[in-house]
Amino acid sequence: MQFATTSPHTTMSTKDFRIAICGGGLGGLALAVAIGRFSDVAIDLYEAAPQISTVGAGIALWKRTWRLFHHLGLDKGLAELSITPPSEKPQPGFAFRRSDQPEEGIQFHRMMVPYGSTTLHRADMMGLLQRNLPPTCTIHTSKRLLHYTHDGPASGAGITLHFADGSTAQTDVLIGADGIRSPTRATLYRNAHQEECEKAVSECRCKAATPMWSGTLAYRCLISVEELEWLHPGHRAAKIPTMQYGGKMKHIICYPISQGRELNFIGFRTVPDGEGTTYDGPWVEDGTPEDVRQMFEEWEPEVQQLLDCVRPPSKWAIHVVDGLPFSARGNVALMGDAVHAMTTHQGSGAGEAIDDAYILGRLLAHPLTMRARIPAVLNLYESVRLRAAAEIVRRSRLTGLMYEFSAPGSYDGADRENEREHLNKLGEDLYGVWTWQWEGEPDAEWEGAEAKLKEMVQAEEGRT
Numbered sequence: 396m397q398f399a400t401t402s403p404h405t406t407m408s409t410k411d412f413r414i415a416i417c418g419g420g421l422g423g424l425a426l427a428v429a430i431g432r433f434s435d436v437a438i439d440l441y442e443a444a445p446q447i448s449t450v451g452a453g454i455a456l457w458k459r460t461w462r463l464f465h466h467l468g469l470d471k472g473l474a475e476l477s478i479t480p481p482s483e484k485p486q487p488g489f490a491f492r493r494s495d496q497p498e499e500g501i502q503f504h505r506m507m508v509p510y511g512s513t514t515l516h517r518a519d520m521m522g523l524l525q526r527n528l529p530p531t532c533t534i535h536t537s538k539r540l541l542h543y544t545h546d547g548p549a550s551g552a553g554i555t556l557h558f559a560d561g562s563t564a565q566t567d568v569l570i571g572a573d574g575i576r577s578p579t580r581a582t583l584y585r586n587a588h589q590e591e592c593e594k595a596v597s598e599c600r601c602k603a604a605t606p607m608w609s610g611t612l613a614y615r616c617l618i619s620v621e622e623l624e625w626l627h628p629g630h631r632a633a634k635i636p637t638m639q640y641g642g643k644m645k646h647i648i649c650y651p652i653s654q655g656r657e658l659n660f661i662g663f664r665t666v667p668d669g670e671g672t673t674y675d676g677p678w679v680e681d682g683t684p685e686d687v688r689q690m691f692e693e694w695e696p697e698v699q700q701l702l703d704c705v706r707p708p709s710k711w712a713i714h715v716v717d718g719l720p721f722s723a724r725g726n727v728a729l730m731g732d733a734v735h736a737m738t739t740h741q742g743s744g745a746g747e748a749i750d751d752a753y754i755l756g757r758l759l760a761h762p763l764t765m766r767a768r769i770p771a772v773l774n775l776y777e778s779v780r781l782r783a784a785a786e787i788v789r790r791s792r793l794t795g796l797m798y799e800f801s802a803p804g805s806y807d808g809a810d811r812e813n814e815r816e817h818l819n820k821l822g823e824d825l826y827g828v829w830t831w832q833w834e835g836e837p838d839a840e841w842e843g844a845e846a847k848l849k850e851m852v853q854a855e856e857g858r859t
Contacts, residue, residue: 431529
């Protein structure tokens with residue numbers, strides 16, 4: 396199926412190229428919005444499912460992502476969907492507790508941050524983005540990409556997309572926003588392997604393109620706040636923006652969504668020596684409330700009260716894509732989970748996809764970008780975003796280890812005699828790994844990218 400997002404665009408594009416985005420998730424939608432906000436380039440957005448939808452429920456936003464939505468003109472709409480719209484003064488972020496004991500746990504740190512942590516339902520954000528797609532964007536549903544081919548040997552040659560229903564489509568630029576199992580990434584690295592590795596042009600760097608199990612299982616469900624308050628009036632999780640209950644090799648994250656009507660509950664269990672091994676089973680499958688209760692059966696009363704309200708969860712084997720050597724070749728680039736799928740421990744997967752979308756969208760929409768410059772522009776995007784996102788993948792992994800008293804050089808949970816001192820230090824360290832969420836400015840990242848684009852064009856014109 397295909398349909399225009401609004402009334403058909405009646406003017407010719409000032410750009411000499413067309414863009415295909417594979418993937419109608421948060422990243423793909425945000426990219427289309429960013430491109431449309433700053434240009435009239437034609438966009439085709441291909442989604443594998445019969446309709447634009449989402450997997451997962453809750454999402455947390457920090458100051459950096461709010462700034463990006465402001466630049467896209469969507470911050471007011473986002474505020475209407477949020478539990479607590481942000482403000483410049485410090486707001487509650489996380490409350491951290493040690494909870495792996497039958498008696499009452501220990502709250503050891505309350506993280507206060509600029510803008511606070513704003514939580515909402517992922518579907519609400521998807522709806523906001525979809526409502527703001529430009530008229531130059533056409534959505535094509537039930538289009539599952541298998542692979543793509545180039546229409547010629549040149550790096551800027553046209554691209555043919557091959558879909559599971561047997562159809563094909565042509566484009567000038569392809570952006571893979573198609574998730575952790577990205578067919579775009581698979582084709583990109585298969586081509587690179589054939590052109591470089593098999594010909595011994597360079598050492599093979601393609602192994603990183605295969606997703607790796609993090610060693611963590613996550614059980615996700617929604618909890619009714621009304622039910623929790625009825626059974627356990629005044630429960631902390633219904634009042635604090637984000638609760639983290641930690642223990643050895645396990646932890647729980649819980650925060651309100653849907654304007655406070657529900658709690659997004661995620662229970663994590665780390666399998667010893669599981670990281671980097673092949674996960675034997677479906678990556679996502681149904682679980683049972685009893686699975687979750689057994690995981691945390693020896694934990695403090697506050698956790699047991701939450702477990703009273705747990706609904707049948709979905710069980711996720713968390714996989715990551717880490718250490719990709721490149722994210723762009725020719726007229727093809729990757730973004731979001733296709734290039735840096737990460738653990739959920741910093742709630743940054745969506746935010747990093749939107750970061751990608753903003754930088755890539757503005758580069759593609761820039762008046763200096765024309766078809767002949769696309770390969771260089773995509774390489775510029777890679778230089779700005781690839782290492783930056785890889786650092787967040789690293790931070791997210793470290794955060795999960797700290798939550799579960801397993802981080803090298805950090806408190807391992809064993810010394811109970813000096814526990815309060817150790818936990819206070821852990822709280823300070825946790826604050827340190829989170830500070831980038833509110834201290835970094837995406838404006839500077841874009842200004843740097845634009846400056847490099849102008850330098851590139853000036854150098855090109857100087858050679859002619």
